[in-house]
Amino acid sequence: MEQIHDSGKRCLSILSSDENEELYSKSNSLNFEAGELIIKKGTPVNNIYFLKSGIVELSLNEAPHRQILNLLFDGEFIGINCVFSTAQYRFSARALTNCSIELLDKETFTKLLKANSTLSMAFIQYISWVNEGFLNWQMKLKEKNSAGALAFLISEFQKNFDSNSFEIPLTRQEMARIIGFSKESVLKNLADFRKEGLINSNGKSITIIDALRLEEIAKYG
């Protein structure tokens, strides 16, 4: 079987126009500003959040020492594992950039899943794919030192932009919580990367100068 998913969008594109109309008649469009809380841990699962645009962070705990689980980019469902396995969300979701979200009705989506086996198979493939990707991401981070993990994070962000210059919508502290090291380790590694001519950085703006060597560090050899 070939890999057919590039994101959660594929699931929604499978719906017939009737099904689509039924789903969207009961859904709402929401906009969140950068920094806003989208889902608070413990909230009952009544809706399915589909991220139309923006970047979202999932974290286990609220401030101040929240552990960041994962980043979601546009085209993904937010917290999809909780929708069909727990009564409440088991983490919090926060907008890192301005976000546009479609709030689908869970009952309607469930009804469509049951009625449309093409959709349910696509959905099974989607959550398998998304979890497999998440698992790989975590494992790759786990086996790296602080420099490698930071380089890896920067490289991953770069994949979502066309240019070598882009903005990472994270504070140093947040980057630290994603890769599992301290804020100071992030700052010192960034300083090293600058000194060695791998990147330029100024606040949240970053320019990758030597992508090859950065990739090498990300691989941690």
Place this chain on the structure above:
Amino acid sequence: MEQIHDSGKRCLSILSSDENEELYSKSNSLNFEAGELIIKKGTPVNNIYFLKSGIVELSLNEAPHRQILNLLFDGEFIGINCVFSTAQYRFSARALTNCSIELLDKETFTKLLKANSTLSMAFIQYISWVNEGFLNWQMKLKEKNSAGALAFLISEFQKNFDSNSFEIPLTRQEMARIIGFSKESVLKNLADFRKEGLINSNGKSITIIDALRLEEIAKYG
């Protein structure tokens, strides 16, 4: 919605006797001895491995520095994320104890998933539940120091046994690779636990003496 899954067994118990017969007419029972490789990374996904008894380890790489992803206990599907999202298994699975496995035919299972919406919903719930659990496990490990992570691992094993005395079918090296620290860290923390009267241990046998304090260390506060 209440949480309805305790393991992958629930999915199989949904089948009608006709469906059950169809699935098992094309399946094989296999036994693996402790240490045997069950799935080699890169193997094409043609079957679905259901773990009837035993403990299995998933790892990203072969020896010598393999990173251990996860442990699976009886009643789980092995590597279920790969079945519907990739053409090849992206990790290796190895028997830690003697294992009994049912090798289901992927095409037949897929056919049943498409035909039986109760099964497909149960399966969606199962993979959501299993991945949510795995994610939680990884996050809990990530936020701990070496002593906390080791105490956590021991506590998790204890949940699968009735007694305070049990065998952990892992070498110190393997325990280290699961919790993400070095072999020496595991050994030194075990020695500390013994000195402080939290456990007794002799090779793979372990007896928990002070479960309360071990839990406290596992929580790392």
Place this chain on the structure above:
DNA sequence: ATCAGAGGGTGTAATTTTACACCTGCGTAA
């Protein structure tokens, strides 16, 4: 205009973890 807070940044000390060296006992293959 000033003040407070947040974020970026750096140096140094303390702590944690790893690496290395080496010892033990046990099983097993020659």
Place this chain on the structure above:
DNA sequence: TTACGCAGGTGTAAAATTACACCCTCTGAT
């Protein structure tokens, strides 16, 4: 029987990471 390898175990030195102290700049509120 011997010898080898493997796993458990421990001490010490080296390396990596964190914690703390403190700096600067910017921004928004009073």
